[in-house]
Amino acid sequence: MAAWCLVNGTPAQGPERPLGMEGGGNLDPQSVAKMPGEMDKPLISHHLVDSNYSLAEVPSEAPKVGILGSGDFAHSLATRLVGSGFCVLVGSRNPKRTAGLFPAAAQVTSQEEAVACPEVILVAMFREHYSSLCSLRDQLTGKILVDVSNPTEQEHLQYHQSNAEYLASLFPTSTVVKAFNVISAWTMQSGPRDGNRQVPICSNHPEAKHTISLMARSMGFTPVDMGSLASAREVEAMPLRLLPDWKVPALLALGLFVFFYAYNFTRDVLQPYVQENKNKFYKLPVSVVNTSLPCVAFVLLSLVYLPGVLAAALQLQRGTKYRRFPDWLDHWLQHRKQIGLLSFFCAALHVLYSLCLPLRRSHRYDLVNLAVKQVLANNSHLWVEEEVWRMEIYISLGLLAFGTLSLLAVTSLPSIANSLNWKEFSFVQPSQQRGVSARTTVSSCDHTGPHCILLSRSPLWASWRWC
Numbered sequence: 001m002a003a004w005c006l007v008n009g010t011p012a013q014g015p016e017r018p019l020g021m022e023g024g025g026n027l028d029p030q031s032v033a034k035m036p037g038e039m040d041k042p043l044i045s046h047h048l049v050d051s052n053y054s055l056a057e058v059p060s061e062a063p064k065v066g067i068l069g070s071g072d073f074a075h076s077l078a079t080r081l082v083g084s085g086f087c088v089l090v091g092s093r094n095p096k097r098t099a100g101l102f103p104a105a106a107q108v109t110s111q112e113e114a115v116a117c118p119e120v121i122l123v124a125m126f127r128e129h130y131s132s133l134c135s136l137r138d139q140l141t142g143k144i145l146v147d148v149s150n151p152t153e154q155e156h157l158q159y160h161q162s163n164a165e166y167l168a169s170l171f172p173t174s175t176v177v178k179a180f181n182v183i184s185a186w187t188m189q190s191g192p193r194d195g196n197r198q199v200p201i202c203s204n205h206p207e208a209k210h211t212i213s214l215m216a217r218s219m220g221f222t223p224v225d226m227g228s229l230a231s232a233r234e235v236e237a238m239p240l241r242l243l244p245d246w247k248v249p250a251l252l253a254l255g256l257f258v259f260f261y262a263y264n265f266t267r268d269v270l271q272p273y274v275q276e277n278k279n280k281f282y283k284l285p286v287s288v289v290n291t292s293l294p295c296v297a298f299v300l301l302s303l304v305y306l307p308g309v310l311a312a313a314l315q316l317q318r319g320t321k322y323r324r325f326p327d328w329l330d331h332w333l334q335h336r337k338q339i340g341l342l343s344f345f346c347a348a349l350h351v352l353y354s355l356c357l358p359l360r361r362s363h364r365y366d367l368v369n370l371a372v373k374q375v376l377a378n379n380s381h382l383w384v385e386e387e388v389w390r391m392e393i394y395i396s397l398g399l400l401a402f403g404t405l406s407l408l409a410v411t412s413l414p415s416i417a418n419s420l421n422w423k424e425f426s427f428v429q430p431s432q433q434r435g436v437s438a439r440t441t442v443s444s445c446d447h448t449g450p451h452c453i454l455l456s457r458s459p460l461w462a463s464w465r466w467c
């Protein structure tokens, strides 16, 4: 049995640390959720356990959280909450059947018992079953109900009221908070990783929102305040979106690839066939693809830098930088990161394809044919100095260019970009510090320096925003 427990910051027991609980290790002892009415109790700041942790070992002062439902998400929530030092009560319609599935530290009981003590109840059920909880309305009065549900696409279109607002309408005497729906059961259980730490939270009650924010933080997530419960519909739509920012850049890359593929096919395959009756159709899967990829990469890379130049030219022409850009330019500026990463993707594919070229049988036949020709010509030493140098330099420059592009791509990862300061970032992505995006019109600013320039530093190919 492994447990590592810090009570008031003091290690209480042995050092084993279960896999997947790293998020809990980031806890700031001061930021752990304190439930209402528990503000003066000793703080359990850090509590990592494995699934064999028994209930008896959860300190009695641990903040209590109830979970209604015993499905996949309830199980992940319970595991994560137990690992973060909470005392968890799971309310099931059939506790005997489901008890064995939960960590031993979580108490699986009836729905009535699970909601009796805790001030915070996580409703891990589907919308259509919310009404089955109405019998608990009196017990839930004054408590915080956290709606973690995600509608299906069809439900999202069908209902104009979000799941959270629906829950609030069923329980008008409780406080409803929307949270955790964007986190998958797997992430919830294994702990937050880079990039998916953010938990949008909304509610009409700031105090309840604050409580759930602290709870999310103590579970290793980063709460994002989304305002009132009216935003719940937007929050529920988040998991339904499929790469929304990538649609236009991906279509652009595809369009460019089709164009260059058609051009290279006509030039390298069709033209020799028509004019010289040479069959070079074997080039379609590798050679033509490989010739098209760098063209796409180059054009995409130029499209990353072009809007910054256009924006600067527009500002020069207008004589001011404090006016909005046209919508098309603004969208273009905002999609530079995606376009840049697609450029990197095409360049990486080109490198791989190029490395595989000598593996092709056609290449081996070409080499053998060349050797035979040399023997027939009685030429024992083929060495064209210029060709040799040309190829050496070509490969070296290609690799250097790819290395530079990789650096741009790596520094565009949020975790790395966030660890760089302004000077470091502008050193790596120099031309981008002057990239301009001006959805922002700023009225109260002296516009004198970088402090007014940097509104958002989303990575990369640089969505640095200037006012």
Ligand SMILES: NC(=O)C1=CN([C@@H]2O[C@H](COP(=O)(O)OP(=O)(O)OC[C@H]3O[C@@H](n4cnc5c(N)ncnc54)[C@H](OP(=O)(O)O)[C@@H]3O)[C@@H](O)[C@H]2O)C=CC1
Residues within 6 Å of the ligand: 068, 069, 070, 071, 072, 073, 074, 091, 092, 093, 094, 098, 123, 124, 125, 126, 127, 129, 132, 148, 149, 150, 151, 180, 181, 182, 183, 184, 185, 186
């Ligand atoms: N799975 C995931 O990755 C994520 C899920 N969610 C949300 O969490 C909620 C639960 O999802 P998930 O755990 O996957 O679903 P499951 O189907 O695994 O679990 C749903 C649970 O609801 C409980 N329940 C209560 N009343 C009823 C009823 N009348 N009929 C049927 N079941 C009832 C059941 O528990 P019992 O029988 O013990 O009462 C059941 O285990 C959903 O709203 C989902 O959108 C959100 C983010 C991620």
Ligand SMILES: [Fe+3]
Residues within 6 Å of the ligand: 294, 350, 354, 398
């Ligand atoms: Fe090349």
